[in-house]
Amino acid sequence: MNQSLRLALLDSDSDVRLGRRMVISSRPNLEIVLDAKGEASDLSAVADGLVDVLVLDQSLASGPGIAFYSLLRDKLGIKQAPDCVMTTAFDQPALLLAGLEVGIGQVVSIEQGPEALLEAIQSAKAAEPAYSLYQLHSLISSEASSRKLDLDLMKLVSELPEKLASNLRRLRSVWLKANPRQLGEFSLSNLDGLVARLPVRSAAELVIRLERSELLDER
Amino acid sequence: MIRWIQQRKWLPEFLLAATVFLVLGGLDLLSQGTIAMLGSLAIAASLLFVRRFSYLTSALVLTASAIQVSFSLLPIFGSFGIPLVAFVVGAFSAKPWREINYVVAVLGGLGFAANLSFNPTLDLAVYGGSIELQSSGRVVIFLTLVTLSVSLVTLMWILGQLLITRLIHVGTEFDRLVFEERQLALSIELAEQSKRFEIARDINENVVQKLSSVITNAEGGLYVAKSNPEAGVRALDKILVSAKSAHSELRRLFDMINRGTAASSTLPTLEDLESLATTMRETGLDVAVSNFGSRFSLDESAELAIYRIIYEALQNVKQHNPLGTKATVEILWLESGLQVMIKDNGVEVVRRATLGSNGLPLPYDADQDLDSLLEKVSGPGLTAMRERAESFGGSLEVQRVVGIGFTVSAMFPMASITKDPEPLF
Secondary structure, X not given: OOOOEXXXXXXXXXXXHHHXXXXXXXXXXXXXXXXXXXXXXXXXXXXXXXXOEEEEEOEEOOEEHHHHHHHHHHHHOOOOOOEEEEEEOOOOHHHHHHHHHXXXXXXXXXXXXXXXXXXXXXXXXXXXXOOOHHHHHHHHHHOOOOOOOOHHHHHHHHOOOHHHHHHHHHHHXXXXXXXXXXXXXXXXXXXXXXHHHOOOOOHHHHHHHHHHOOOOOOO | OHHHHHHOOOHHHHHHHHHHHHHHHHHHHHHHOHHHHHHHHHHHHHHHHOOOOOHHHHHHHHHHHHHXXXXXXXXXXXXXXXXXXHHHHHHHOOOOHHHHHHHHHHHHHHHHHHHHHHOOOOOHHHHOOOOOOOHHHHHHHHHHHHHHHHHHHHHHHHHHHHHHHHHHHHXXXXXXXXXXXXXXXXXXXXHHHHHHHHHHHHHHHHHHHHHHHHHHHHHHHHHHHOOOHHHHHHHHHHXXXXXXXXXHHHHHHHHHHXXXXXOOOOOOOHHHHHHHHXXXXXXXXXXXXXXXXXXXXXXXXXHHHHHHHHHHHHHHHHHHOOOOOEEEEEEEEOOOEEEEEEEEOHHHHHHHHOEOOOOOEOOOOHHHHHXXXXXXXXXXXXXXXXXXXXXXXXXXXXXXXXXXXXXXEEEEEHHHHEEEEEEOO
């Protein structure tokens, strides 16, 4: 049986929230504890609401949903912030990449339908990553390269114990070869140790930030 | 001015040569007689071949120098035409004749200097003086004249090149003003378009938001309708409100995109052909519209298609024919349907402007006549017109009328273009 989840639902459009509420309410284990349009003041409400999963739209009253979640992470801490599912009007790879980079677990568009949203919410707290390494590689390769060196992350990576460093080397090796089969077979669960040690929420975030800091390019 | 020169083959050269010959040749005739006038004639004639057959320019300049030397003439007034030749060669001759003719003009200048300095028959009494020249004095005069003539010819040749470069690539002050005005108009148009695009983007975002609302409410309604029919009805209410709101946004977008165009409200009809003809006349194409037969009521879309065929045909006439071309639009309201004919006389206008060796317009022969019967005139514009006619069950033919121009003829059957086949009057 699915565990009970407390949700915060944020969207600038009250009609859209109403529709989503009706969809989410169809699952008895999902409880909406906060329904708001995503103003800056809602940041505290989410932080104090013991929310398990934050369902936010890319378009909020205070600005982009990604920026809202980044502020929440800063406020609560990377590991303590609730899991997040972001909704959008259309599938947009650039938006998906930006969302994953700040630790948003999944991005679901209206095009994907209500079942996809429910599934994303249900699996938000699941251990299994939502995206494979192959998907991440394709996503990053398809977008314009934008390097963003994270010196703190680079320092922490250089200080990794041997076991975790070998995991990273394996990831780097598979990444550089860019072989679809090897990328598909590589389980992001292998990176759980790294995710736990480094300041990231998910394996997807880790991979993207390592790539941005050119830590996957070294040979 | 420069366009006038560029658009004519021989007239500018002829006018310039005639002027030079009348002035300088006249002075030579009066001062030294017929032989000297022939030298001026050669210089003047050399101006005729600056753009075409440029080798004749060289030959004629050298001929003029030879005439002076051979007949031991005193320097002729025609020599003053040499710098003018250098100027015109610099401006209008093509490579390599621009450079070759420059060298020949310099040689002509040297000939003039030598003739003036060393001519044994030089007698300044002809010009009202009586100076006797020593040989050393002649050398000094020769060197001075060589320097002057080479400098003058070179200066004029460079000036010619500078002038043509400026006129063609830089333009006159007037050209710049016209360009600036056009650029200003484009800037304004671009600014308006940018603003319109910004508004369109905002409206688009609103529409996306409203449609997102419609979809999510519809999805929500589907989920709750079975367990809670009232909630399903509320969802439908929300969907309706959001859909109407999206529709109004789309209407705004529609109005904004079509602002400034008459497409959405007033469709042109055949009644508007007179004003179209007036507009065409104002922009250089003489158009006359005639109707024959009893008019009947046309279907709106068919009338628009017919209007557009006429419009496109007239635009083609205007685009492909010279000024002075006339076009006629004849609309025949027949019992079986409607026939439209657009005729022009563009070929005739060109033919009349091109005189044959006998001074008469160029004739056309039987081959051309046969070609006009066999030729299939085609082009993307004509294809579009034909498709437009065929979409209303009609047909469209384009025929070259040899020696005259083209005729576009479109025929529409009554049944496919009318609302009411009864005559209106």
